[in-house]
Amino acid sequence: MVTAQSLCMVTAVYLSMVTVAVCLCMVTAVYLCMVTAASPWLMCECASRARGGWWRDARGRRPGAAGSLNGSNPAPVSQREEEGGGRDLYSTKPPPPRTPPPPPAPPPPRPYLNMAAHSKAIPHSCYEIGHTWNPSCLTSYLQITRSALEESFKIYAPLYLIAAILRRRKLDYYIHRLLPELLRSTSFLTTNGSLYIAFFCILRKILGRFYFWTPGFGAALPASYVAILIERKSRRGMLTLYMANQATETLFRMGVTRGYIKPIRHGEVLLFCMTTALFMFYFRCKDGLQGFAFTALKFIMGKEEIPAHSLVPETVYANNEQNLKRRVESSRRLNLIALTKKLMDRICKDGPRHRCCKHYEDNCISYCIKGFIRMFSVGYLIQCCLRIPSIIRYMFTKPSQMLSLFYNKESLQLGAFLGSFVSIYKGTSCFLRWVRNLDDELHALIAGFLAGLSMMFYKSTAISMYLASKMVETLYFKGIDAGKLPYFPHADSIIYAVSTAVCFHAAVLEVHNLRPSYWKFLLRLTQGRFRFMNRKVLDVFGSQASKNFGNFVPKLDPRYTVVKPELPIEFS
Structure with a gap:
């Protein structure tokens, strides 16, 4: 006896088969369209090669040429040699020896793999490398602080306001909590930008020169750690996840550039x-x-x-059916909208x-x-x-x-x-x-x-990386709740500082490996001053720091430089 369940099962299988068949038909149609579009090109290519001598007869000569099977006069030996690939096809002489092709040239050395370049040091001052727009460290620090403060407030003011509206905050939140939280987040981002240029100059004065790690990672690490301590604890986890996502993608691009990692398609x-x-x-x-x-x-x-x-789907479904029948019986006025709704309900339920x-x-x-x-x-x-x-x-x-x-x-x-x-x-x-x-x-x-x-x-690498980082965080906290993974206090602050330092290091020495959206954010935060760094000098470290900046060389005041500048400022 055929039951309703078996009929539904057969119907579902039949619909699946029809869907697969339709997909196969669509793929076949696309393939036939591609072949049809390519057919005229193939015909023209074959015709042009036939006219240019691609087809030859049994003796290696073009049809219609002198001396061929369908020609009237035999061709001379020189012409037969030319048509026969450089020698007479009727001659018994051995062909001349062929010279072997030259060996392929070795690949050029990768500058990223040069460890000697990473161990170098340059004697330039912080004015010659970093704040090239002003020779004073204090003035440059104040300028960066001002620009970072303005942009941070422009970023966080609408963000906090929209979040409060979406969360339906009460009036008490707007009066007592909105402004303090806004100023705290603004101070966090301002401190991160201003302390970076401060530690940039401090490390140069302490060490006396610049090393591979000092202009980027070394200056950004303490600045980022101090800045994240200013932010509220409830937001540190979200900021850590965001920057860890940025740093992971940056490290992946660095590995691809250096040849350590082979990217996978899709x-x-x-x-x-x-x-x-x-x-x-x-x-x-x-x-x-x-x-x-x-x-x-x-x-x-x-x-x-x-x-x-x-937990009891059949019971709930039966109750829904009874409620629907009651609503239909109670509705006496069946206008066009009601009929349409009834029809749609019937189609959806049947x-x-x-x-x-x-x-x-x-x-x-x-x-x-x-x-x-x-x-x-x-x-x-x-x-x-x-x-x-x-x-x-x-x-x-x-x-x-x-x-x-x-x-x-x-x-x-x-x-x-x-x-x-x-x-x-x-x-x-x-x-x-x-x-x-x-x-x-x-x-x-x-x-x-x-x-x-x-x-x-x-396709979005940002979405994939963010969700992957969020899943790692979820699994880690589940491991902590299960007692299988240890809990590290202040781990979010440390991860944020390291991740931000990696991104700043790429922004100084390897801009081409940084996500473009984050690079635009840094330019906005510093009002474009980040691009004025003298990356031409940093090329000595082998990271191609000036790759995306062409031949840009800042004009420097020779009175405040250690090394003679390439483009000195001329005084009248």
Whole structure:
């Protein structure tokens, strides 16, 4: 006897087969289009080679040439030699010996692997290397402090205000807590920038010269540690995670540049797949995730994927059906909107839905489609909102530019990324429930990994690295709670200081290995003074410090220099 469960199972399998067949047809169509587009080029190439002598007869001569099989007059020996590859094809003389090709030239030495260059020291002063815009250390320190203070306040003022509005803070917070927290974060960022230039000059005066580690890592390490102690403890973990992400990516780029690491194609997508698999597994487990991570995934995936949503799904589904019938019977006025809603409810409910699935208002197919539409809209609107500040200036000068706010490739890519992530995860979870006839937390590992492939629409190393760092932090704290990993006090401050020092070191000696967004942030914090460092002199350390700066050499006052400057300031 055929049961409803078996019919639903067959329907689900049939839909899966149809989906695979449609995908194969699309791939075949794309391949045929590529071949069709390339066919005229191949025909022209074959014709041109035939006219240029690519085709030859059995004796090695071009068709139609003199002396060939279809020619009338035999060609002379010199012409036969020319056509036959440099010698007479009818001659019995041995071919001349061929000279072997010269051996390939050895690869040029890598400047990064020169340890002797890293051990060098340069006698230049801090004015010649660092604050080239002013010979006074104190004046330069005050200028950096002023610019850092202005930019820090511009960064944190809207950030704290928007966060307070989104969290629905009460009036008491705006009166007593908003300004102190804002000033504390502003002081933290200002101190980080100003103390860097201070320790830059102090190390030069103590050591008497510059070494490979002093202009970047050595000056930024104590400055960053002192600065993070000013910030509130509740924000230190977030700042540490952000800077650890930046430093990890910077070290990875350094390893690739030096040849220590070979990058993997689509590596950010693979990292995202593994990270989302773990995140979704802990999301499905009871007490697996807490705080912001759980709230964010609940918003993205919906409450249907929460493990404690329902323990008796059939009972809840029956109650929902009864409530729906009561609402339909009580509604006497059936206008167009009500009919449309009734039709949509009927379409969404009529279809395969496994007994373990918790989406009681939809079948499995409409559940995936609704998830895609919802998150596609969210991603599209987020990207449009991010583009508003850059488009609003064209509102009166070029109104046509306003259309690019809605017709933008990045907006569609972000929407496709979020929409496909949710739909793939939900579809895979439903499919595994049909196959195994149960709901298991291990399904989230497979579904999360496959959903990570959606990053092919919106590749982002920053997102992958941030989520990976967040997962490492989550696993570490779980190990501490289980008593298997030790707890290190002030570890967040130390990690922040080391990570920031690595990024500053790259900003001084290897700007090409630093994330461009962070380099722009440093330029904004110092009002462009970071680019005025004399990186031409720092090339002696073998890190190609001036690679992205061309032949820039600052003009220096020879009265305050140790080494004669290349471009001295001329006094009238």
